[in-house]
Amino acid sequence: MDFSFPPEAEAFRSExxxxxxxxxxxxxxxxxxxxxxxxxxxxxxxAERGWLSGPVPAALGGGGRxxxxxxxxxxxxxxxxxxxxxxxxxxxxxxxxLEHGDDHLKQHVVPRLLDGSSLxxxxxxxxxxxxxxxxAKTRAERDGDEWLINGAKxxxxxxxxxxxxxxxxxTDPDVPKHKGLSFFLVPLNTPxxxxxxxxxxxxxxxxxxxxxxxxxxxxxxxxxxxGGWSVMKTALKYERGIAGGQFLSPPVIDAxxxxxxxxxxxxxxxxxxDPTVREKLIxxxxxxxxxxxxxYHCADLANQGVMFGVEGSMTKLFASESYKRHCRDFHxxxxxxxxxxxxxxxxxLGGRIEENLRHSPVTTIYGGTSEINRNVVAEGHLGMPxxx
Amino acid sequence: xxxxxxxxxLAVQDAFRTFFANESPSTVVREAERTGGFSTELWxxxxxxxxxxxxxxxxxxxxxxxxxxxxxxxxxxxxxxAPVPLIEHAVAARLxxxxxxHxxxxxxxxxxxxLATIALRPPVxxxxxxxxxxxxADVVLAHVGDxxxxxxxxxxxxxxxxxxxxxxxxxxxxxxxISVDHAAWNHALDEWRGxxxxxxxxxxxxxxxxxxxxxxxxxxxxxxxGTFQALQQGYADASTRIEGxxxxxxxxxWALETRxxxxxxxxxMALLFAAEAxxxxxxxxxxxxxxxxxxxxxxxxxxxxxxxxxxxxLGDPSLEYARLAxxxxxxxxxxxxx
Ligand SMILES: Cc1cc2nc3c(=O)[nH]c(=O)nc-3n(C[C@H](O)[C@H](O)[C@H](O)COP(=O)(O)OP(=O)(O)OC[C@H]3O[C@@H](n4cnc5c(N)ncnc54)[C@H](O)[C@@H]3O)c2cc1C
Numbered sequence: 001m002d003f004s005f006p007p008e009a010e011a012f013r014s015e016x017x018x019x020x021x022x023x024x025x026x027x028x029x030x031x032x033x034x035x036x037x038x039x040x041x042x043x044x045x046x047a048e049r050g051w052l053s054g055p056v057p058a059a060l061g062g063g064g065r066x067x068x069x070x071x072x073x074x075x076x077x078x079x080x081x082x083x084x085x086x087x088x089x090x091x092x093x094x095x096x097x098l099e100h101g102d103d104h105l106k107q108h109v110v111p112r113l114l115d116g117s118s119l120x121x122x123x124x125x126x127x128x129x130x131x132x133x134x135x136a137k138t139r140a141e142r143d144g145d146e147w148l149i150n151g152a153k154x155x156x157x158x159x160x161x162x163x164x165x166x167x168x169x170x171t172d173p174d175v176p177k178h179k180g181l182s183f184f185l186v187p188l189n190t191p192x193x194x195x196x197x198x199x200x201x202x203x204x205x206x207x208x209x210x211x212x213x214x215x216x217x218x219x220x221x222x223x224x225x226x227g228g229w230s231v232m233k234t235a236l237k238y239e240r241g242i243a244g245g246q247f248l249s250p251p252v253i254d255a256x257x258x259x260x261x262x263x264x265x266x267x268x269x270x271x272x273x274d275p276t277v278r279e280k281l282i283x284x285x286x287x288x289x290x291x292x293x294x295x296y297h298c299a300d301l302a303n304q305g306v307m308f309g310v311e312g313s314m315t316k317l318f319a320s321e322s323y324k325r326h327c328r329d330f331h332x333x334x335x336x337x338x339x340x341x342x343x344x345x346x347x348x349l350g351g352r353i354e355e356n357l358r359h360s361p362v363t364t365i366y367g368g369t370s371e372i373n374r375n376v377v378a379e380g381h382l383g384m385p386x387x388x
Numbered sequence: 389x390x391x392x393x394x395x396x397x398l399a400v401q402d403a404f405r406t407f408f409a410n411e412s413p414s415t416v417v418r419e420a421e422r423t424g425g426f427s428t429e430l431w432x433x434x435x436x437x438x439x440x441x442x443x444x445x446x447x448x449x450x451x452x453x454x455x456x457x458x459x460x461x462x463x464x465x466x467x468x469x470a471p472v473p474l475i476e477h478a479v480a481a482r483l484x485x486x487x488x489x490h491x492x493x494x495x496x497x498x499x500x501x502x503l504a505t506i507a508l509r510p511p512v513x514x515x516x517x518x519x520x521x522x523x524x525a526d527v528v529l530a531h532v533g534d535x536x537x538x539x540x541x542x543x544x545x546x547x548x549x550x551x552x553x554x555x556x557x558x559x560x561x562x563x564x565x566i567s568v569d570h571a572a573w574n575h576a577l578d579e580w581r582g583x584x585x586x587x588x589x590x591x592x593x594x595x596x597x598x599x600x601x602x603x604x605x606x607x608x609x610x611x612x613x614g615t616f617q618a619l620q621q622g623y624a625d626a627s628t629r630i631e632g633x634x635x636x637x638x639x640x641x642w643a644l645e646t647r648x649x650x651x652x653x654x655x656x657m658a659l660l661f662a663a664e665a666x667x668x669x670x671x672x673x674x675x676x677x678x679x680x681x682x683x684x685x686x687x688x689x690x691x692x693x694x695x696x697x698x699x700x701x702l703g704d705p706s707l708e709y710a711r712l713a714x715x716x717x718x719x720x721x722x723x724x725x726x
Contacts, residue, residue, distance in 0.1 A: 001390060001391065001392075001393060001394065001397065001456050001638045001639075001641075001642050002389060002390040002394075002642065003389060003391065003638070003639045003642045003643070004389060004646070005389060006389070068389060257717070260717075261717070272717055272720075273720055275706070275710060275713075275720070278709065278710060278713035278717065278720065279706060279709040279710070279713070281713065281716070281717070282657075282660075282709045282712045282713050282716065283709070285657070285712075285716065286636075286657040286660060286661050289636055289639075289654065289657055289661075290632040290633070290635070290636050290661060292639075293391075293632060293635030293636050293639055294631075294632060294635060296389065296391060296635075297391040297635050299389075300389050300390065300391040300392070301391075301392075303389075311631075314627075314628040314631055314632070317624075317625075317628050318628050318629070318632055371621065373624075374620065374621045374624035374625060374628075375617075375620065375621075375624070376624075377624035377627055377628055378620035378621070378623060378624040379620075381624075381627055381631075382596070382600050382620075382623055382624065382627060383600070384600060384603070384614050384619075384620050384623065385612070385614055385615050387615060387616070387617040387620055
């Protein structure tokens with residue numbers, strides 16, 4: 001065992017830190033309060049440095065940075081509270097296109113995704129199918145040389161600012177569900193697409209998207225006809241293992257320590273003097289180290305070309321469940337004052353803990369619910385029978 | 389970075405897995421429990437295959453293995469609940485080797501006789517309470533205010549009856565200080581924490597494995613209970629925590645070995661997390677064994693009791709959290725900030 005980082009990875013970490021210190025401002029983070037978790041200027045600055053193409057294998061035309069460096073980039077961005085949602089999805093879509101797409105997509109779309117000029121979003125979930133995503137029924141039918149797409153997607157987050165949606169469709173309704181799926185990369189300005197906002201209980205918004213006789217050439221197909229499930233596996237591998245979400249807690253813990261050290265309780269003591277608060281803080285810091293272990297482990301596996309389905313699920317499960325717990329613990333610690341939102345000038349550190357508290361429930365739902373990830377661990381790691 | 393075991397580490401794991409599987413089946417664990425928590429035969433066998441001195445310097449007769457190798461062995465040892473003080477003996481002997489000037493004794497310790505241990509908590513009025521393997525250890529290292537003491541008084545052989553069936557005993561210690569290297573003492577305790585975390589991972593993995601095996605055989609409502617999602621979700625949670633503990637324990641041990649600045653912090657964290665993960669795993673496994681798990685006959689109860697006991701040898705876990713908090717946020721004196 002060896003948990004040291006190669007010198008170039010350490011150097012990359014300081015480069016990222018310096019970059020974020022100069023390029024990420026409080027105003028930029030504040031601007032995400034409009035519900036769109038994306039900072040265009042930061043995204044472009046990162047693209048200029050070649051960091052978007054970093055995680056994409058060099059053999060596929062990407063930057064060929066090691067998976068360790070990708071995880072470092074993710075870690076540092078999350079510690080600095082930079083939103084990574086749109087960036088993460090765009091990079092994953094680029095990697096998927098490079099792995100499964102044809103020349104048209106590789107030559108015309110991938111460069112735009114990686115140079116920061118275009119964004120992509122995921123269109124898997126539907127009003128009726130979320131966890132059972134392989135049951136998706138948005139239809140794609142051949143019409144001469146073209147495809148005709150009809151259906152509805154739910155939770156197409158970022159669709160309102162993205163240029164493309166990676167769309168999961170049904171191309172054969174008469175075979176078992178996993179065998180009749182195909183993916184398309186759909187330009188969102190194609191006629192027949194409608195995007196409606198879906199507000200959430202947190203700051204972020206999502207979208208419902210509708211597809212009415214959307215016409216598409218075959219060059220927009222990703223992977224084989226009816227081979228959609230293998231594309232989906234690539235997508236989930238990237239999403240759960242190394243795409244982010246492992247370091248949501250540190251900014252919350254920082255805020256909690258700040259509160260605990262500076263707030264004075266009615267009895268004149270500070271929360272940091274309270275052994276129960278101290279224990280909760282240490283427990284949270286331990287969880288963060290566990291997340292680090294998982295994140296570095298997945299990256300190490302990826303570097304060695306090992307498929308990490310189960311490890312990705314464990315990472316996602318542990319990181320999101322512990323993050324939710326941390327938000328609750330530290331929001332509780334603040335009592336009534338923790339209720340103030342970012343709209344209040346009196347909110348502690350711009351209402352950071354409250355904002356995270358409201359965001360946290362979704363992290364155990366999207367990207368595969370905790371229950372689904374536990375199923376993956378039970379079946380894939382423990383060899384227990386399929387329960388559904 | 390190499391988060392998985394290396395070829396060499398896998399070879400070590402293989403060798404000790406075979407040894408403990410053959411020499412420390414639950415019959416041996418149960419027999420040891422009846423006779424004070426220690427198996428003389430197992431200890432002798434471990435000495436024969438070099439397990440008692442593997443991570444000691446070759447110059448004094450040790451095996452020159454790394455602390456990381458030792459963690460791999462601790463994991464297997466934990467999986468079999470081996471009733472011998474593998475970790476305490478190794479930590480005590482390594483400490484003595486670090487202090488220096490005791491080469492002859494360290495050489496003997498490498499061969500397993502005499503048997504050494506460390507008192508995890510400072511003696512009060514000359515008495516160290518609840519010393520691991522205190523009932524059988526011939527050499528006890530302890531930390532008094534002034535420094536490290538080495539006690540060679542004979543063990544009583546009398547075990548304090550306890551939850552974990554461990555060879556715990558109180559020991560009256562000499563006050564002859566052999567070293568004032570407090571840092572070496574703290575490092576030794578951290579080695580104990582890191583290695584015990586690794587042992588907890590082995591224990592946790594095994595108790596989940598036993599439960600999953602049982603869930604294939606036990607039929608209720610006409611189907612194996614393993615098909616019930618309630619069990620699957622519980623075991624998946626337990627397994628996730630144990631694998632997280634594994635990565636943290638190994639990172640902590642590697643950090644101790646390579647003297648990283650955060651080594652002590654990680655070792656403390658690893659022990660707390662691994663102990664809690666293993667206790668969660670034993671709780672789930674016992675629950676999903678139903679009534680049989682509670683019976684004396686089934687091994688899951690052996691795991692349950694040891695998972696509870698190992699960390700308590702060090703004291704109330706909340707004191708460990710408090711210790712880490714002092715390091716992180718500055719000490720709290722009398723409940724107030726210093
Ligand atoms: C804010 C937000 C943003 C999102 N962004 C996107 C996006 O950009 N693109 C996209 O495609 N999707 C997105 N999603 C959708 C997300 O992936 C789904 O919500 C998620 O997969 C769960 O599906 P569902 O909501 O339909 O819940 P359901 O699948 O209906 O699940 C309901 C409950 O049943 C449980 N359950 C379901 N099946 C099982 C089973 N087999 N075993 C045990 N329990 C089970 C679930 O765990 C859950 O607790 C987003 C969701 C939200 C809330």
